Amino acid sequence: MSLRELLKDKLSEEEIKLVRRSFEIIGDVVVIEIPDEIMHRKDDIIAAILKRHKHVKTVLRKVGEVNGVYRIARYELVYGEKTETIVKEHGCRFVVDPTKAYYSVKLSGERERIAKLVREGEKVLVMFAGVGPYPIVIARLAKPREVIGVELNPIAVKYFRQNVKLNKVQNVVKVLEGDVNEIVPKLSGKFDRVLMPAPYSAEKFIPLLKDKVEKGSFIHYYSFESENEEERLPDKISDKFAEHGIKVEVLKLKKCGNFAPYVSRYVADIEVVG
Numbered sequence: 001m002s003l004r005e006l007l008k009d010k011l012s013e014e015e016i017k018l019v020r021r022s023f024e025i026i027g028d029v030v031v032i033e034i035p036d037e038i039m040h041r042k043d044d045i046i047a048a049i050l051k052r053h054k055h056v057k058t059v060l061r062k063v064g065e066v067n068g069v070y071r072i073a074r075y076e077l078v079y080g081e082k083t084e085t086i087v088k089e090h091g092c093r094f095v096v097d098p099t100k101a102y103y104s105v106k107l108s109g110e111r112e113r114i115a116k117l118v119r120e121g122e123k124v125l126v127m128f129a130g131v132g133p134y135p136i137v138i139a140r141l142a143k144p145r146e147v148i149g150v151e152l153n154p155i156a157v158k159y160f161r162q163n164v165k166l167n168k169v170q171n172v173v174k175v176l177e178g179d180v181n182e183i184v185p186k187l188s189g190k191f192d193r194v195l196m197p198a199p200y201s202a203e204k205f206i207p208l209l210k211d212k213v214e215k216g217s218f219i220h221y222y223s224f225e226s227e228n229e230e231e232r233l234p235d236k237i238s239d240k241f242a243e244h245g246i247k248v249e250v251l252k253l254k255k256c257g258n259f260a261p262y263v264s265r266y267v268a269d270i271e272v273v274g
């Protein structure tokens, strides 16, 4: 039964219309938007969530969109105490706290997709690694030689290190704390695959890849783009890489999430061709 159906005897028809159809469940934490107009009904809304999802211990009201360098939304705690929780994903477990470090359940399918592309023995670089879901899912589902994850937010790094141990991938995943602008230039050798999951500002990090990839390397480039641009996007992306001396071919372009009306998150699977 939907949240709206559960609330139909408690709230007026007008109030029901303001209840969001969807909310995110992160472990035992629920993230939901509750408009100001129905905040006086929050106890009924929370009761309905708890009735439907008995394991939930905390409810966070999202009061501001994902923002800032660390890409964290603003939340108000409306039920429970703890905001740290454990999420299960593809046989992995992640300790996360959405109020302190970015983590999105919605990208779990994308992480599995990428992991399935990784071939045995690859050396992989995950820029903007967050609490480590991409590096860890890749290490667990594929057989890479090494996965290096770079992350700036110290709290995300703390969880990333904890998650590496929790999933017993210390032999494969290396956690590096700091700014990719400083760390990536110091990394030695070339990478078989580079992930750039910073869709908000991916473009400005392209120059970092110049001597980190070679012919035959793959890049997964995430960006927020207008849906009207979709057809032109592969050429636009190839041109951006070419400007920095990296000759690429976009093998596949895929929408992987909404951002705003008519603006979506896209991922381009790219092969370096020269």
Ligand SMILES: C[S@@+](CC[C@H](N)C(=O)[O-])C[C@H]1O[C@@H](n2cnc3c(N)ncnc32)[C@H](O)[C@@H]1O
Residues within 6 Å of the ligand: 069, 070, 071, 101, 102, 103, 104, 107, 127, 128, 129, 130, 131, 132, 133, 134, 150, 151, 152, 153, 156, 178, 179, 180, 181, 197, 198, 199
């Ligand atoms: C959209 S989140 C993606 C996190 C993770 N890959 C995931 O999917 O859950 C982007 C991450 O990049 C980090 N970040 C932003 N600027 C950075 C930089 N210059 N160097 C390293 N990490 C950075 C943020 O702190 C944030 O955790």
